[in-house]
Amino acid sequence: MAATIAVVALLHYNTPTTDVWAHPLLQRAYYIPILLAALWFGWKGGLSAATLAGASYIPHIMMAWKFDPEYRAAQYIEIGMFFVIAVLTGILADHERAQRRKVEETATKLGEVYTQLQRSFEQLRRADRLSALGELSAGLAHEVRNPLGSIEGAVQILGRRDLAEETRQEFTGMASREVARLKGLVTHFLEFARPELPRVVASDVGLLLQSVAMLASETARMTQVEIVVEAPAALPLISVDPEQIRQVLLNLTINATQAMPMGGQIKLRAVRDGESIRIEVEDEGGGIPTEDLERVFDPFFTTRSNGTGLGLSIAYQIVSQHGGHITARKNPERGMTFVVTLPITVSGIEAGPKGN
Numbered sequence: 001m002a003a004t005i006a007v008v009a010l011l012h013y014n015t016p017t018t019d020v021w022a023h024p025l026l027q028r029a030y031y032i033p034i035l036l037a038a039l040w041f042g043w044k045g046g047l048s049a050a051t052l053a054g055a056s057y058i059p060h061i062m063m064a065w066k067f068d069p070e071y072r073a074a075q076y077i078e079i080g081m082f083f084v085i086a087v088l089t090g091i092l093a094d095h096e097r098a099q100r101r102k103v104e105e106t107a108t109k110l111g112e113v114y115t116q117l118q119r120s121f122e123q124l125r126r127a128d129r130l131s132a133l134g135e136l137s138a139g140l141a142h143e144v145r146n147p148l149g150s151i152e153g154a155v156q157i158l159g160r161r162d163l164a165e166e167t168r169q170e171f172t173g174m175a176s177r178e179v180a181r182l183k184g185l186v187t188h189f190l191e192f193a194r195p196e197l198p199r200v201v202a203s204d205v206g207l208l209l210q211s212v213a214m215l216a217s218e219t220a221r222m223t224q225v226e227i228v229v230e231a232p233a234a235l236p237l238i239s240v241d242p243e244q245i246r247q248v249l250l251n252l253t254i255n256a257t258q259a260m261p262m263g264g265q266i267k268l269r270a271v272r273d274g275e276s277i278r279i280e281v282e283d284e285g286g287g288i289p290t291e292d293l294e295r296v297f298d299p300f301f302t303t304r305s306n307g308t309g310l311g312l313s314i315a316y317q318i319v320s321q322h323g324g325h326i327t328a329r330k331n332p333e334r335g336m337t338f339v340v341t342l343p344i345t346v347s348g349i350e351a352g353p354k355g356n
Contacts, residue, residue: 001049004033009056027078030057034086042097043090050086054079147178154178198241198321205238205277206231208246209268215246216253224263227253231270238277239345240322248315248326252281252338255311259285259336276324276341284335288328296328 012026030053038046061075154175158168206229213227220227249268256266264284271278288296297316319326324342331337 001033001037038089042094046086046090050082150178202237203242205270212249226265244318256283279340282337
C-alpha cells in the first residue's frame, strides 16, 4: 500500500499544473490503496493508508497550488474525505469479517453437533437392534415353551407300559401336531430373520389376486366366506416377485377368513394410485382393537391363541423390500382393511418377463 501511494505521489509531483485533466485523476488514485487497505486490514489499516496518502499529498498542495487558495481548500477537504472513506470502509470490512467468523464458528459447531447426533443415532440404532433381538428371543422362547411342554407330557405318558392303544394314539397324534407346530414356528422365524431378496419380474396384479382367491377358496368355503376380486383390466404390470407378493396377499386373505368364523365377504381390490398400485384386502370380521393397530406388524404379536405372530411381520418385510408399505385400518362399520401399496417399478428395475 505504501509503495502504491508513493507511486501516485511521485506521478502527482511530476505532473505539471497545466495538465488540469491529470491532477483530478491522480487525486482520485489515492483512494485505491486507501480502500484496499481498509478492506484488507480494517479501519486501522484504512486510517494508516489515509494518513500516509494525506502526508504525501499535502506538500504538493502547498507547493503547486499556493496561488489558488480556493482550489487548495478543496484539496484539503479531499484529504479529509480520505479519512472518512477509510474509516467507513474499514468499519464495514471489520463487520463483514466478524460476521464471517461467526458463520464459520456456527458451521463448525453445527458440524460437531451433527457428528454427535450421528454417534447418538448409531448408538440408538444399536440399542434398538439389541432390543428387537431381545424381544424376538423372548417371543421365540415363549412360543417354543408351550409345544415343548406338551411334547414332554405326551412322551412321559407314552412311556407307560400299561397305556391303552387308544390313549397311545391320542398322545402320539398330539406330539406329532406339536412337532409340526414347532417346525412351522422355526420356518416362520427363519423367514423373518433371513428374508430372501425379491426376484423381480413383470406381474399382472389381477392374475395375482385371482390366484390368491383360488388358493384360499377351500378355506373360505369351509367357513362360508365369499372372496370377491375387483381389479380393472387396464392396470399396468408391476415389477415384483410374484411368489412373495402372493405369499403376503394369501396371508392377509387367510387371516381375514379366520376372522369371520360365521361367514361373510372378503374383497381383494386393486387400483392405481399415481405411480403405485394399491391392493386392499377388506373383510367383515370382528376387527382388531384400536389400541393394538400400531402393533399388528410387530414380531410375535398376535390376537389369536394359536398364532405365531410372525405372518404380518414377514409380510411387512416383504412389502418393504419391494419399496412399498403396508397398513391396517378399521372399517367404518365392521371388519378390517389391510392396504398394500407397491410402486409400479421397483428400485429402477424395469419389468421383465411376465409373471403371475
